[in-house]
Amino acid sequence: MSVRVVARIRPLIRHELDKDVIVTADPPTCADPKARPNLIRIPNPKKESESFSFQFSSVYEQGATQQELFDTEIAPTVKHLFNGFDLSIFAHGCTGTGKTHTMRGGKSLADRGVIPRLLSAIYRRCKKIEKDTAGATQVEVTLEYFEIYCDRVYDLFEPPEKRTPSGLPIRDNNGKTVVVGLKEKPCATLKEFEQIYDQANVNRSTSATKLNAHSSRSHAILCVKVTQTTETTIQISRASCIDLAGSEDNRRTDNNKERMVESNAINSSLFTLANCVDAINSKKSRIPYRESKMTRILSLGQNSGLTVMILNLAPTRAYHLDTISSLNFASRTKKIEICEIENDPVLRSMTKPLAASSIGGSNIIRQPLRPLTAAHNTNKSDANQKKPGSKPMKAFSVYSDARKSTQQRAPQQPSQNPRRADTNKRPADASALANRPAKTYRTAETTSRVRNTGISMTKESIEALISQRIDEKLAEKALQDAGTAAPALSAELQKRLDDLEHRIDAKDDDEKGQGLQFLLMAKQHAMRGEEASALRMYQLAEPFFPGNRKLRAKMETLEERIRSKRENVPAVASEVHQVGPVRTEKKQIRERAVYKDESEDDEFAPAPESDAEESYMSDSSFKYKKTGRKARPARRLPVFRDSDACESRVNVGEHTPRTSHLLKIINSRDISQIKALKGVGAKRAEGIVNCLVEMEDEEVLDLEGLARVKGVGGKSVETMRLGLGVCI
Numbered sequence: 001m002s003v004r005v006v007a008r009i010r011p012l013i014r015h016e017l018d019k020d021v022i023v024t025a026d027p028p029t030c031a032d033p034k035a036r037p038n039l040i041r042i043p044n045p046k047k048e049s050e051s052f053s054f055q056f057s058s059v060y061e062q063g064a065t066q067q068e069l070f071d072t073e074i075a076p077t078v079k080h081l082f083n084g085f086d087l088s089i090f091a092h093g094c095t096g097t098g099k100t101h102t103m104r105g106g107k108s109l110a111d112r113g114v115i116p117r118l119l120s121a122i123y124r125r126c127k128k129i130e131k132d133t134a135g136a137t138q139v140e141v142t143l144e145y146f147e148i149y150c151d152r153v154y155d156l157f158e159p160p161e162k163r164t165p166s167g168l169p170i171r172d173n174n175g176k177t178v179v180v181g182l183k184e185k186p187c188a189t190l191k192e193f194e195q196i197y198d199q200a201n202v203n204r205s206t207s208a209t210k211l212n213a214h215s216s217r218s219h220a221i222l223c224v225k226v227t228q229t230t231e232t233t234i235q236i237s238r239a240s241c242i243d244l245a246g247s248e249d250n251r252r253t254d255n256n257k258e259r260m261v262e263s264n265a266i267n268s269s270l271f272t273l274a275n276c277v278d279a280i281n282s283k284k285s286r287i288p289y290r291e292s293k294m295t296r297i298l299s300l301g302q303n304s305g306l307t308v309m310i311l312n313l314a315p316t317r318a319y320h321l322d323t324i325s326s327l328n329f330a331s332r333t334k335k336i337e338i339c340e341i342e343n344d345p346v347l348r349s350m351t352k353p354l355a356a357s358s359i360g361g362s363n364i365i366r367q368p369l370r371p372l373t374a375a376h377n378t379n380k381s382d383a384n385q386k387k388p389g390s391k392p393m394k395a396f397s398v399y400s401d402a403r404k405s406t407q408q409r410a411p412q413q414p415s416q417n418p419r420r421a422d423t424n425k426r427p428a429d430a431s432a433l434a435n436r437p438a439k440t441y442r443t444a445e446t447t448s449r450v451r452n453t454g455i456s457m458t459k460e461s462i463e464a465l466i467s468q469r470i471d472e473k474l475a476e477k478a479l480q481d482a483g484t485a486a487p488a489l490s491a492e493l494q495k496r497l498d499d500l501e502h503r504i505d506a507k508d509d510d511e512k513g514q515g516l517q518f519l520l521m522a523k524q525h526a527m528r529g530e531e532a533s534a535l536r537m538y539q540l541a542e543p544f545f546p547g548n549r550k551l552r553a554k555m556e557t558l559e560e561r562i563r564s565k566r567e568n569v570p571a572v573a574s575e576v577h578q579v580g581p582v583r584t585e586k587k588q589i590r591e592r593a594v595y596k597d598e599s600e601d602d603e604f605a606p607a608p609e610s611d612a613e614e615s616y617m618s619d620s621s622f623k624y625k626k627t628g629r630k631a632r633p634a635r636r637l638p639v640f641r642d643s644d645a646c647e648s649r650v651n652v653g654e655h656t657p658r659t660s661h662l663l664k665i666i667n668s669r670d671i672s673q674i675k676a677l678k679g680v681g682a683k684r685a686e687g688i689v690n691c692l693v694e695m696e697d698e699e700v701l702d703l704e705g706l707a708r709v710k711g712v713g714g715k716s717v718e719t720m721r722l723g724l725g726v727c728i
């Protein structure tokens with residue numbers, strides 16, 4: 001079915017006058033007293049006597065209440081959520097048109113917006129299901145809430161001072177875009193939700209602008225995960241509520257520099273969204289989702305389930321051109337077809353209890369092929385037609401939301417509910433949604449709200465649940481111990497994280513990049529003092545770096561710390577105890593370490609033979625060990641070697657004064673000194689220093705080592721060396 005687009009015209013506010021109203025809704029043509037208007041009229045800005053009209057599924061006029069909008073548009077979708085369908089609701093419109101008012105609303109009961117009302121409806125339904133099934137079906141609600149501010153993703157459950165400047169990474173996980181490292185909060189009651197949500201909204205970026213006293217400077221996305229667990233199955237579905245930031249006409253905003261930067265980011269992401277919609281509608285083969293994080297996450301046209309867009313409009317002339325542009329965008333959006341595909345229930349025996357939350361991992365197993373969620377929006381059929389006789393394009397992707405079990409897997413039950421890949425689309429009206437036959441509830445995964453003692457859990461899952469709880473508690477305690485504020489990151493450390501993040505991005509589509517993602521997350525958790533989570537991430541990373549001793553050592557240190565905390569032994573004591581052996585091992589590793597040739601195309605170069613076991617260098621420069629590829633012997637680079645050229649004067653292992661001087665400059669890691677070397681510009685110097693920083697406190701010991709530093713090479717070493725005015 002296509003995206004359901006409804007328009008809402010906000011009432012006049014502040015100094016707006018009745019005489020300036022230009023946006024109106026045409027009365028419904030049918031005689032039904034309950035019928036809603038569905039046509040918007042606005043004058044042609046070039047010729048006032050003419051007007052444009054735009055048709056939508058429904059139009060809500062100035063007097064429409066929050067309840068009216070919710071009851072008609074959103075309430076009917078709730079049962080589909082519980083039937084396994086995902087739900088996306090997003091508010092669009094230019095700044096000051098009432099998006100936040102529509103989604104979040106005010107504090108009074110009548111003013112509550114779509115989000116609190118949706119949660120209220122969800123909790124009501126949870127209770128009903130649990131009651132109807134006499135507790136045999138348990139429903140858990142968890143929340144994730146994040147914002148995209150200046151194209152960076154921040155967790156709104158974290159206070160701003162805990163944010164890393166580069167924000168959270170996003171990844172593709174089997175066709176779905178996920179934000180890595182988000183906090184997922186279980187939330188069992190509406191009251192709890194209100195508390196959590198209000199608190200999180202304090203963290204959202206808002207500022208006063210000329211057009212709106214409380215203007216949202218970011219796109220906010222609340223994901224509500226509903227997990228239904230029965231004795232045998234788990235079913236997960238998600239509702240995403242998106243309050244987009246509003247486009248701004250900066251000729252009218254009088255924005256200062258900071259607001260302008262935000263405004264540019266907002267406008268450019270909305271421009272990308274419009275481009276995506278255009279590309280889908282004009283059947284282009286490439287849809288520019290990846291040009292902004294918002295479009296990547298929203299994945300409009302690629303998402304499955306039900307999608308409702310609420311177009312917010314201001315009624316007055318001051319917004320004339322902006323309103324026309326919003327109306328045009330909405331008209332194009334309503335043509336986008338979204339496939340209604342429900343999430344598959346998963347057999348409980350197939351789930352691995354301690355699986356990573358929303359991120360993938362090596363433990364993901366394959367599920368049967370299913371059609372792409374919105375194959376009609378992938379615009380591949382055209383390409384097929386162009387090549388008669390050629391192989392048809394693959395319209396299937398492999399979805400894998402279940403995870404490998406260490407135990408033998410139970411055979412998949414024949415689907416009681418075969419997937420709906422049919423193209424018999426139903427009309428996009430609410431009554432059609434409401435007529436859908438109810439389904440039996442079949443699935444759900446490990447939850448923190450399992451209250452039904454009647455459910456027979458396996459011994460493993462109980463153990464896993466207990467250990468998960470212990471980890472969570474320990475992480476909480478560790479956080480408390482560490483104080484509320486996260487330690488400030490040094491610029492160098494932040495840069496290393498950014499570099500690592502950058503590399504992961506470059507490897508984004510490579511499943512092996514997952515190992516790096518886990519390591520990055522582990523590091524971020526560790527820096528925040530969340531040791532249990534850091535350990536979990538290292539554990540998830542381990543299969544990607546088999547037999548890596550340094551990684552193992554890190555895990556052991558963390559395990560030891562966690563254990564000592566558990567035993568109420570002061571953490572410091574355990575650190576002192578642990579640091580010795582770990583350091584020694586680290587040193588041994590370093591002694592054997594040979595710099596890897598990073599000039600290769602593939603960043604994850606195989607380890608030289610001498611270092612075969614230690615393919616993982618420092619944790620900040622994780623080199624991926626390629627399995628199944630024979631390690632190549634380290635090749636000698638064509639660099640000047642003191643020992644070759646000056647054997648008569650310098651003993652092997654010693655350096656000439658010129659070389660020593662060069663190595664001293666390099667090991668100083670001082671950009672200004674390195675920049676001054678012959679043939680090294682500012683950018684290169686920065687690259688070299690970054691590389692050295694990744695080597696932690698390891699030093700470049702000889703010219704060959706220097707030549708192996710990323711971006712240097714044998715010739716450059718020679719140039720640098722000869723450019724030094726030291727006599728040899």
Ligand SMILES: Nc1ncnc2c1ncn2[C@@H]1O[C@H](COP(=O)(O)OP(=O)(O)OP(=O)(O)O)[C@@H](O)[C@H]1O
Pocket residue numbers: 009010011013093094095096097098099100101102212214215216217244245246247312
């Ligand atoms: N339906 C409505 N009823 C009453 N007041 C409304 C309504 N819609 C919007 N408003 C008021 O209009 C003003 C702007 O609304 P809001 O902040 O929700 O706009 P916005 O589209 O989210 O803006 P931005 O994109 O800048 O964040 C607020 O003062 C809000 O209370």
